[in-house]
Amino acid sequence: MADSYRIGIIGVGLIGGSIARAARLQGVATEIIGFDSCSKNLLEALRLGVVDRIAESASAAAEQADLVVIAVPVGVTQTLFESLKPIWSDQVLYTDAGSTKLDVLAAARRCFGRVPENFVPGHPVAGAESSGVGAASDSLFVNKRVILTPHPDNDDAAVKKISAFWSALGGRVSLMDAAHHDAVLAATSHLPHVLAFALVHLLGCKDDQQEIFQYAAGGFRDFTRIASSDPRMWADICLANRDFILPLIEDLSRELREVSEIIKLDDNPEHLLHYFSDARKARQRFLDQLIT
Ligand SMILES: NC(=O)C1=CN([C@@H]2O[C@H](COP(=O)(O)OP(=O)(O)OC[C@H]3O[C@@H](n4cnc5c(N)ncnc54)[C@H](O)[C@@H]3O)[C@@H](O)[C@H]2O)C=CC1
């Protein structure tokens, strides 16, 4: 049985709210104190019973907790570290849920001069295109990957406790180097979001977009679901992880030119057939390794 905590959640949106709901359901929260800079969202969290109490500031929420979870857009992390610095305690565990990890570690170094040994960076690789506490669910992390990217300065006991916390929420925890995390997630999460936003942006600028959208089939809806994600959150992610994302956008541009050339020049249908078949086999390999 994992330890039980008085949890301070900073950013009670989709992810912060889902962590709160799951922690309560799994009996690993004795009390949940929330803070969010959006008072409407925070009051909604209280009304829905996602948090037991609300605090007036991030530091007030953290001061009353023995586990602090930071679940805000990654571009805000440094500001939050600055506001927590005066009350940072050796007796408290801290973690985050940001989609990028090198920038979060850099923000910690800029604020504290080093990564505090009791801050264990994390990323639940589970979510949705919706935002806000109203979309939070107590089962969001069940059987989903959670990646922790501990720093060499991290206290081993802190890493073990955060790992046990995420396991209690249903997550399948892996440890990974932060740079490796950012490279891998750039490929499977950040690039697809850029591509979905770009495709919808392209079509949304066309004069005949109304007709185009009117006759779109399920494939278009599936492919573009993630373009309904929060623009602020994704702007933060793409700017934070630009070093890994930009080369992949170049690779993708090359790939599009290649398939364009095959369609344009090749009068042998086998060539295009092989190209699509290879892609379909690769997707099957992805499906075969999914956690069930
Ligand atoms: N949405 C998703 O599917 C996933 C998101 N993440 C990461 O989790 C974090 C949170 O994302 P979501 O919960 O989806 O976003 P969200 O928009 O639902 O929630 C974020 C909350 O943070 C609040 N906030 C912003 N600045 C703040 C500040 N200075 N102080 C206190 N609260 C502040 C916002 O008002 C909002 O309620 C992000 O870093 C994101 O990259 C990680 C995995 C999946």
Ligand SMILES: O=C(O)C(=O)Cc1ccc(O)cc1
């Ligand atoms: O909506 C989806 O399918 C997602 O891909 C959600 C998501 C968004 C950001 C992450 O860091 C992880 C998962």
